[in-house]
Amino acid sequence: MKKLLLLITLGLIIINSGFSQISQNTAKKLFKQSNEVVQNLKNHSNPDANFEIIGKICSESWGLDSLDNLVKNGEGTMTLDHLGGDYYTMTQDQIQIDENGQAQEIVSEIYIKGLPTYQEDPHVDSLIISVVQAGIKIPIIWQRFYYDSGNLTTAVSKMNYALFGLPIGIALLDSTNYYYDNKDFLVAESSYGLSFTDFSASISDSTAYTNNAKGFATESINYQSDFDGNIMPVERFTYEYDSQDRVIKEESYVNPDNWTLSGKTSTDYQSKITIALRENTSDAGTSWESTNLDSTYFTVDLPLGFPNRTASYEFVDNDWKISVINISKDCSGTATQNIENLSFVSRFENDDIVISSDQMINNANVTLYNTNGQVVFNQRFNIVPERISTYNLLPGIYILKIDSKDLRGVNKLIKF
Numbered sequence: 001m002k003k004l005l006l007l008i009t010l011g012l013i014i015i016n017s018g019f020s021q022i023s024q025n026t027a028k029k030l031f032k033q034s035n036e037v038v039q040n041l042k043n044h045s046n047p048d049a050n051f052e053i054i055g056k057i058c059s060e061s062w063g064l065d066s067l068d069n070l071v072k073n074g075e076g077t078m079t080l081d082h083l084g085g086d087y088y089t090m091t092q093d094q095i096q097i098d099e100n101g102q103a104q105e106i107v108s109e110i111y112i113k114g115l116p117t118y119q120e121d122p123h124v125d126s127l128i129i130s131v132v133q134a135g136i137k138i139p140i141i142w143q144r145f146y147y148d149s150g151n152l153t154t155a156v157s158k159m160n161y162a163l164f165g166l167p168i169g170i171a172l173l174d175s176t177n178y179y180y181d182n183k184d185f186l187v188a189e190s191s192y193g194l195s196f197t198d199f200s201a202s203i204s205d206s207t208a209y210t211n212n213a214k215g216f217a218t219e220s221i222n223y224q225s226d227f228d229g230n231i232m233p234v235e236r237f238t239y240e241y242d243s244q245d246r247v248i249k250e251e252s253y254v255n256p257d258n259w260t261l262s263g264k265t266s267t268d269y270q271s272k273i274t275i276a277l278r279e280n281t282s283d284a285g286t287s288w289e290s291t292n293l294d295s296t297y298f299t300v301d302l303p304l305g306f307p308n309r310t311a312s313y314e315f316v317d318n319d320w321k322i323s324v325i326n327i328s329k330d331c332s333g334t335a336t337q338n339i340e341n342l343s344f345v346s347r348f349e350n351d352d353i354v355i356s357s358d359q360m361i362n363n364a365n366v367t368l369y370n371t372n373g374q375v376v377f378n379q380r381f382n383i384v385p386e387r388i389s390t391y392n393l394l395p396g397i398y399i400l401k402i403d404s405k406d407l408r409g410v411n412k413l414i415k416f
Contacts, residue, residue: 055079055080055302055330056077056078056079056080056330056331057077057078057079057302057306057328057329057330057331058075058076058077058328058329058330058331059075059076059077059078059094059326059327059328059329060072060074060075060076060326060327061073061074061075061324061325061326061327062324062325062326062327062360063323063324063325064323064324068321070322070325070382070383072097073096073097074094074095074096074097075094075095076092076093076094076095077091077092077093077331078090078091078092078093078306078328079091079093083111088111089109089110089111090109090110091107091108091109091110092107092108092109092110093105093106093107094106094107104131105131105132106129106130106131106132107129107130107131107132107137108127108128108129108130109127109128109129109130110126110127111126111127126143126144126145127141127142127143127144128141128142128143129141138160138163139160140159140160140163141157141158141159141160141173142157142158142159142170143155143156143157143158144156149184150184151178151180151184152178153177153178154175154176154177154178155175155176155178156172156174156175157172157173157174157175158170158171158172158173159171159172159173171194172192172194172201173193173194174191174192174193174194174204175191175192175201176189176190176191176192177189177190177191183215184215185209185211185215186209186211186215186217187208187209187211188206188207188208188209189206189207190203190205190206190207191203191204191205191206192204202225202229203225203229203231204224204225205222205223205224205225206222206223206224206231207220207221207222207223208220208221208223212241214245216239216241216245217239218238218239218240219236219237219238219239220236220237220239221233221235221236221237222234222235222236222237232256233256234254234256235252235253235254236252236253236254236256236259237250237251237252237253238250238251238253242269244269246267246269247267248266248267248268248269249264249265249266249267250264250265250267251263251264252264260284261281261284261285262280262281263278263279263280263281263291264278264279264281264288265277265278265279266279270356272297272298272299272345272356273295273296273297273298273356274295274296274298275293275294275295275296275354276293276294276295276296277290277292277293278290278291278292278293278294279291289315290315291314291315292312292313292314292315293312293313293315293320293387294310294311294312294313295309295310295311295312295313295386296309296310297309297310297356297357302328302329302330306328307328308327308328308329309325309326309327309328309360310324310325310326311324311325311326311386312324312325313385313386313387319389320352320385320386320387320389322383322385322386325360325383327360344356344357344361344402344409344411345357345411346400346411346413347413348398348413348414348415349387351389351390351391351393352387352388352389352390353368353387353388353390353400353413354386354387355384355385355386355387355388355400355402356386357384360383360384361381361383361384361402361404362382362383362384362404362405363380363381363382363404363405364380364381364384364402364403364404365378365379365380365381365401365402365403365404366378366379366380366381366384366388366400366401366402367400367401367402367403368390368398368399368400368401368413369398369399369400369401370396370397370398370399371396371397371398371399376390376393376398377390384402384404393415394415395415396414396415397412397413397414398412398413398414398415399411399412399413400412400413
């Protein structure tokens with residue numbers, strides 16, 4: 001609910017004092033990217049690391065245009081700077097191209113005090129998101145994080161509503177409170193958002209958690225308020241973990257009167273790539289339909305553990321169709337590996353060939369041979385997908401060859 005509130009607000013920006021309108025797609029990217037920065041800081045920061053090493057990441061993003069062509073729609077940098085003492089800042093400066101071809105510069109700044117936690121000083125904003133107009137950085141959103149004994153207790157967001165033509169200036173966007181048991185395990189969180197009818201704060205959603213012995217959630221139930229202000233359960237999630245405490249399966253349920261299985265996400269962690277497959281079911285799990293697939297590559301060490309490439313796919317017309325690609329590289333001058341010299345690995349997964357590479361493979365010819373040297377598949381791709389569907393191939397040994405300007409290689413595959 002609170003994310004929806006932000007998206008609606010940003011999507012309904014009023015042209016005021018010469019400010020350009022921000023599209024809903026740009027708003028989604030803004031919020032998603034800032035959340036990814038925060039999540040990566042939480043997941044990958046190391047309190048024992050020598051944090052004097054300052055990093056800079058250059059990135060570019062690709063997405064589908066109105067004709068379903070994959071085109072570049074953004075680029076930018078992410079820089080980690082030392083402010084002195086235990087204070088650091090992560091600045092993300094992105095140029096986003098909306099569906100109308102208009103460019104918008106967006107800057108997000110995350111302030112950090114030590115690691116792995118965020119800024120604990122309530123007098124300093126932990127996160128600032130701004131737009132840049134005529135070279136001037138104009139803050140839109142401020143967020144602060146408050147801690148008690150190392151536990152995050154409250155996250156408060158404020159917005160400059162004056163930029164949207166509203167008369168209240170800088171005011172609350174949302175506030176989330178976090179609650180812990182006597183083992184310091186997170187057991188619940190509740191969020192309050194601003195009402196646009198009377199500009200008062202009211203509860204928007206809450207989540208209750210059930211944890212395992214290590215404090216990892218095995219179940220969560222999301223509650224939202226109805227039109228009468230009553231808090232009602234709306235969705236339930238369950239989680240399974242591997243031996244490294246990574247989520248390998250997440251199931252979602254709807255219909256709180258009789259929780260009914262509605263979807264699942266299965267995550268496969270490999271040495272260089274993580275693949276998350278989302279499937280939905282309309283008959284409580286008797287049959288499943290693939291909907292989305294997200295892949296994350298970690299092939300070169302980037303500052304703070306950021307991936308080199310992420311990609312999203314949609315399952316359309318019984319085939320996987322790539323929809324979003326984000327590519328990052330170390331541009332701080334400390335990288336020691338030339339990614340253009342790296343190869344690729346591939347494998348069969350049922351009738352699909354799964355291709356794992358550290359980079360996007362452009363303008364390449366993909367050929368599959370059987371052991372008799374016969375070509376059983378041959379196609380040229382502007383951008384080689386991570387999954388290629390093949391049909392009616394017998395079990396056996398195959399040779400996959402990829403030939404492009406920047407990457408050439410041959411892999412042996414076995415289909416069982």
